[in-house]
Amino acid sequence: MDEEEEQKKPRGGGRLLFAGLALLGVLALYVFRLADWQIANHQKWLEEADRSGSAKVTLDAARGEILDDKGNGLAINQTG
DSSP: OOHHHHHHSOOOHHHHHHHHHHHHHHHHHHHHHHHIIIIITHHHHHHHHHHTOOOOOOOOOOOOOEEOTTSOEEEOOOOO
16 A cells, blocks of 8 residues: 555544544543542531431321122221
């Protein structure tokens, strides 16, 4: 190949290298943040989870009765 043919070839190696490095940088950022959350600040997030836990609350359900075609109760509300 002579110089003219080499100069006519499309060169996308620089763009591919840049995209690869950018992707690697974003991946490194995600890994750093995950390590920060799970290792460095483990106790902080554990306390936050304890504070925002759930509580059991019992509520009376307001439901209607289910009757058959003659008015006899199939499912009747009973309190207590």
